[in-house]
Every structure is written in structure tokens, then in C-alpha cells.
Amino acid sequence: MDWVERTAKLRQWTRSGARAPHKPLLLLYALGRFQRDADGELPYSAVEADLKRLLAEYGPPRPTTPAYPFHHLVSDGVWEVRTRHGLGSPGTKVRELREEGAAGRLAPELRAALRRDPSLLGRMARVLLDLNFPPSLHEELCAAVGLELEPAEAERFATVRRQLRDPGMRGRVLEAYGYQCAFCRFDGMLGKVPVGLEAAHVRWWAFGGPDAVDNGLCLCSLHHKLFDKGVLGIGDGHRILVSQAFAGRSDAAREYVGALAGRAISGPGRGFSPVAAAHRDWHTAQVFRGDAPPAEAV
Structure with missing residues (x-):
């Protein structure tokens, strides 16, 4: 067997x-x-x-x-x-x-x-x-x-x-977003090599998400993890959502997470497709943990 x-x-x-x-x-x-x-x-x-x-x-x-x-x-x-x-x-x-x-x-x-x-x-x-x-x-x-x-x-x-998986996806996504996190604009490099930046699937690969730029985001390691955990999402107008379930007492939590609410995603650059609505909707329904509160209430 x-x-x-x-x-x-x-x-x-x-x-x-x-x-x-x-x-x-x-x-x-x-x-x-x-x-x-x-x-x-x-x-x-x-x-x-x-x-x-x-x-x-x-x-x-x-x-x-x-x-x-x-x-x-x-x-x-x-x-x-x-x-x-x-x-x-x-x-x-x-x-x-x-x-x-x-x-x-x-x-x-x-x-x-x-x-x-x-x-x-x-x-x-x-x-x-x-x-x-x-x-x-x-x-x-x-x-x-x-x-x-x-x-x-x-x-x-x-x-x-x-x-x-397509090993070229990471390079294409990082290039599309100018080698910076689409949420916080972190752009770390070690010499000429990007560090702390990852290509996140919006619709997970395990659930039919393609290895394509319009299903990807360049995110720093922290925001990639929070995006996959449903703390962060993408709303109308490609603005960042922060889950109402998220709580953080420190200044760092407010700065790196809470303050993102309502902020426009940075990128992609000209000639690259933004996140497709179908993939964004899948993430909102299947991963994101609820609606976002007003920015001032975070």
C-alpha cells in the first residue's frame, strides 16, 4: 500500500x-x-x-x-x-x-x-x-x-x-517590485544580493496559485509571514488590510503592522501586472482574518 x-x-x-x-x-x-x-x-x-x-x-x-x-x-x-x-x-x-x-x-x-x-x-x-x-x-x-x-x-x-515550482518566479517578482517590500518598502542588499526579501504567492501554490507576477508580491520576511498567517491582506484599490484580530502593545507592532492599514501597496513597476483580482479575492476569503478596522482605530 x-x-x-x-x-x-x-x-x-x-x-x-x-x-x-x-x-x-x-x-x-x-x-x-x-x-x-x-x-x-x-x-x-x-x-x-x-x-x-x-x-x-x-x-x-x-x-x-x-x-x-x-x-x-x-x-x-x-x-x-x-x-x-x-x-x-x-x-x-x-x-x-x-x-x-x-x-x-x-x-x-x-x-x-x-x-x-x-x-x-x-x-x-x-x-x-x-x-x-x-x-x-x-x-x-x-x-x-x-x-x-x-x-x-x-x-x-x-x-x-x-x-x-517555477524557480524563476522569485526573480521576476522581486524585479517587478523594484527589490523592495510592497508593504514597508524595505530594500536590504548584501553587496548586490537582495536579503530579507521573498516572493509571496497571493493565492497559495497548493491551491492552484500560479507562479506568475500577477499572483505575487515582493515582501520582507516579516510581512510575508504575516500575509500568509492572515494578519495582512489586500483590499480595494490595492490597499493594505490589517486584521481586527491583530493586537500588539509595542511601538514596533504599531509601526510595522498597525500603521500599514490603508496604505497603498508599493509597485509593481511599469510593464508588470498588479495582483489579479481573482487571486486577491481568494486570499481575502481563505486566509485574511476578517475585515480591517479604520486606520485610526488600529
């Missing part, structure tokens, strides 16, 4: 490019727990808070519940749920999962395969990350679920990922 292929083909709700990373997040979490305790179960009542936090931080902006993936991942053959009555999930209602003492863990065949081939865990994790999240979030997501990937293995799969 090809577990990596099965991982890549998890059945997920999808419509018009909507994100539904519920199952991938649960499976990543389960792989992290297996790495620490190969024989342990995950009682729903004990892990509900962890799963809810992961969905809130890495899932789509719309409200959701960890009960859905806990129940529905069973249908993909990689997960099992037991209650005090035996094998089988009681459903998707939180109350039932709690009251029936539901506990989940990786399917027996998968656990056996992971014991036979320890490298399988890393390959499955990399597929889940690549197909559901932008690279800027991979490292912190692994830390959030307690996954430790071998450095050599992570580099090997990063090489594969670069071959799948």
Missing part, C-alpha cells in the same frame, strides 16, 4: 478553491504524537483544545470544529476511532465524542508501516505540508504539532518542491 499516495489523496471538502485543511492538520498532529508515543491513543476530550487551536491558527477564517476531522478521517483509511463500546466513531457531534470516550489513533496498518520504515513519517508529513500550506508556515507548523523532520530529509523534499 502506498501510504504517501493515500496521504496526498485525502478526501477534503472543496468548492471554488476553498481551504479545508482539517484532515491534514489532524493527521500531522497524529504523526507528531506517534513520533513521541507510537502506542498511545488520542482521547478526543484530551486533544480537543490542541486541535481547535491548530484549526484557528492554520485553518480558514470561517468557524469550524475539530470534531469533523476526528470523525471523517476514518473514511480515508489512515485513522481509527474507538469508544467504550468498541471500534467506530459516534459521529461529528462534540458532545457525543466526549460522552462516549472517543479516542483516535493512526490505523493499525499505517502504524505497522511506520515502524517498518521510519522515513515514511517524514515523507507523509512533507506531502501534507506541501499540498496544504505555503512554505513560510512549514517550520512553525511542525513545531506546533510536535513533528521533528530530519534536516537531510527536509532538504531532499525541498529540492523536489523547487523542481515542481
Whole structure:
């Protein structure tokens, strides 16, 4: 059985490019727990808070519940749920999962395969990350679920990922935006080499976002991470949005984030296409965390 292929083909709700990373997040979490305790179960009542936090931080902006993936991942053959009555999930209602003492863990065949081939865990994790999240979030997501990937293995799969994507996109996007962050205008160079500048996909590559300038922004490392986390977005007139959910007490937080609200994006230069409305709308619906408050209220 090809577990990596099965991982890549998890059945997920999808419509018009909507994100539904519920199952991938649960499976990543389960792989992290297996790495620490190969024989342990995950009682729903004990892990509900962890799963809810992961969905809130890495899932789509719309409200959701960890009960859905806990129940529905069973249908993909990689997960099992037991209650005090035996094998089988009681459903998707939180109350039932709690009251029936539901506990989940990786399917027996998968656990056996992971014991036979320890490298399988890393390959499955990399597929889940690549197909559901932008690279800027991979490292912190692994830390959030307690996954430790071998450095050599992570580099090997990063090489594969670069071959799948257009390696020229970064250069084109940085050139289009004059080698400065479109949000804060940071333009660091080490000699003649740009530093701290990255090409951000507006519509994530994992969700059909093309390697094209009209789906890219030149952003500094900080603003790229905040853009992919939904703290920052793009509104009408290509003006910067700041999420109402963002809070920061320091002057730095106000200067580098809050003060961006309503500011026009810098670039791209003449001859280059600005961010396409379809990609901007996808990011607003699937990543950005809510409407922006008035600039004076940030």
C-alpha cells in the first residue's frame, strides 16, 4: 500500500478553491504524537483544545470544529476511532465524542508501516505540508504539532518542491517590485544580493496559485509571514488590510503592522501586472482574518 499516495489523496471538502485543511492538520498532529508515543491513543476530550487551536491558527477564517476531522478521517483509511463500546466513531457531534470516550489513533496498518520504515513519517508529513500550506508556515507548523523532520530529509523534499515550482518566479517578482517590500518598502542588499526579501504567492501554490507576477508580491520576511498567517491582506484599490484580530502593545507592532492599514501597496513597476483580482479575492476569503478596522482605530 502506498501510504504517501493515500496521504496526498485525502478526501477534503472543496468548492471554488476553498481551504479545508482539517484532515491534514489532524493527521500531522497524529504523526507528531506517534513520533513521541507510537502506542498511545488520542482521547478526543484530551486533544480537543490542541486541535481547535491548530484549526484557528492554520485553518480558514470561517468557524469550524475539530470534531469533523476526528470523525471523517476514518473514511480515508489512515485513522481509527474507538469508544467504550468498541471500534467506530459516534459521529461529528462534540458532545457525543466526549460522552462516549472517543479516542483516535493512526490505523493499525499505517502504524505497522511506520515502524517498518521510519522515513515514511517524514515523507507523509512533507506531502501534507506541501499540498496544504505555503512554505513560510512549514517550520512553525511542525513545531506546533510536535513533528521533528530530519534536516537531510527536509532538504531532499525541498529540492523536489523547487523542481515542481517555477524557480524563476522569485526573480521576476522581486524585479517587478523594484527589490523592495510592497508593504514597508524595505530594500536590504548584501553587496548586490537582495536579503530579507521573498516572493509571496497571493493565492497559495497548493491551491492552484500560479507562479506568475500577477499572483505575487515582493515582501520582507516579516510581512510575508504575516500575509500568509492572515494578519495582512489586500483590499480595494490595492490597499493594505490589517486584521481586527491583530493586537500588539509595542511601538514596533504599531509601526510595522498597525500603521500599514490603508496604505497603498508599493509597485509593481511599469510593464508588470498588479495582483489579479481573482487571486486577491481568494486570499481575502481563505486566509485574511476578517475585515480591517479604520486606520485610526488600529
